[in-house]
Amino acid sequence: MVFFFAQSLSILEMARxxxxxxxGFRCFGSLPFGxxxxxxxxxxxxxxxxxxxxxxxxxxxxxxxxxRDFSLPNSSWGEEMMRLYNYYNSQSxxxxxxxxxxxxxxxxxxxxxxxxxxxxxxxxxxxxxxSKARLFTRNIRDPGAAxxxxxxxxxxxxxxxxxxxxxxxxxGPPGHVHGGAIATMIDTVTGTHASLLSAPVMTAxxxxxxxxxxxxxxxxxxESTLDKEEGKKKFILCSVTSTxxxxxxxxxxxxxxxxxxxxxxxx
Ligand SMILES: CCCCCCCCCCCC(=O)SCCNC(=O)CCNC(=O)[C@H](O)C(C)(C)COP(=O)(O)OP(=O)(O)OC[C@H]1O[C@@H](n2cnc3c(N)ncnc32)[C@H](O)[C@@H]1OP(=O)(O)O
Numbered sequence: 156m157v158f159f160f161a162q163s164l165s166i167l168e169m170a171r172x173x174x175x176x177x178x179g180f181r182c183f184g185s186l187p188f189g190x191x192x193x194x195x196x197x198x199x200x201x202x203x204x205x206x207x208x209x210x211x212x213x214x215x216x217x218x219x220x221x222x223r224d225f226s227l228p229n230s231s232w233g234e235e236m237m238r239l240y241n242y243y244n245s246q247s248x249x250x251x252x253x254x255x256x257x258x259x260x261x262x263x264x265x266x267x268x269x270x271x272x273x274x275x276x277x278x279x280x281x282x283x284x285x286s287k288a289r290l291f292t293r294n295i296r297d298p299g300a301a302x303x304x305x306x307x308x309x310x311x312x313x314x315x316x317x318x319x320x321x322x323x324x325x326x327g328p329p330g331h332v333h334g335g336a337i338a339t340m341i342d343t344v345t346g347t348h349a350s351l352l353s354a355p356v357m358t359a360x361x362x363x364x365x366x367x368x369x370x371x372x373x374x375x376x377x378e379s380t381l382d383k384e385e386g387k388k389k390f391i392l393c394s395v396t397s398t399x400x401x402x403x404x405x406x407x408x409x410x411x412x413x414x415x416x417x418x419x420x421x422x
Pocket of ligand 1 (some may be wrong): 269343344346352355357359386388410413414418
């Protein structure tokens with residue numbers, strides 16, 4: 156992440172700016188920073204500065220139109236992708252009236268490709284960056300060409316599962332998915348998971364073992380579980396397998412460190 160700030164801004168203004176940016180992330184990324192209330196898509200964000208406490212209202216003022224949710228099915232999704240989407244989605248119904256929700260269901264996490272456009276803090280960023288920035292995994296217009304995925308979260312088990320269909324633009328070795336693309340998806344799923352657990356986080360360490368190649372066009376499962384938490388460190392385990400679980404493609408461990416707004420201000 157790169158942020159450009161005018162030098163004349165006060166620290167308070169910059170803190171407000173970054174907070175608003177994260178407000179945008181909360182609403183528009185699949186990575187909601189902070190303790191997210193999963194069924195509340197666009198919460199107010201409470202943040203504290205040295206001089207004041209401010210509630211930043213995110214919506215409805217920042218919407219010009221409803222952004223596309225990339226975690227919903229499109230025409231490129233194959234049979235296996237749809238089958239698994241329907242499987243997890245069928246277990247993610249809203250709790251019915253009178254029934255308490257203890258996080259025992261899967262929750263589909265919406266996923267958007269922009270944050271800066273909607274984050275008013277972006278006013279301190281380069282206009283070019285504001286207009287052109289897109290989430291890395293959601294920046295190909297052609298459906299099915301690259302990263303097609305949906306992430307579900309289950310709170311009671313502290314577990315995320317991602318159904319991922321790898322498109323033809325992700326080729327590494329002939330006919331198979333590029334290791335960097337696999338790493339990107341692992342970072343995305345584990346990063347989403349870590350950020351659901353705590354305040355803003357950044358990847359500190361990602362350790363990957365590639366066990367067997369993933370054919371282009373295939374659908375795989377990426378599963379993420381919380382290993383342990385130590386202070387501001389979250390250790391996450393991740394595996395990429397065939398959808399029937401018979402083949403392990405990749406195994407990984409990831410470390411995420413909670414950061415403060417001032418960490419980003421330092422660059
Ligand atoms: C729209 C959006 C949607 C987005 C939806 C998609 C989600 C995508 C998610 C992508 C996330 C990313 O790629 S983030 C981008 C890639 N990552 C980065 O650029 C991070 C660059 N690194 C940093 O900024 C920093 O090094 C940090 C934040 C990681 C740590 O700095 P810090 O906050 O000062 O913490 P520090 O004191 O150094 O360390 C805290 C503790 O962590 C340990 N620690 C720190 N680094 C490591 C390390 N590499 N390996 C082991 N341990 C480490 C320290 O020993 C210490 O342990 P102890 O002494 O406390 O025991």
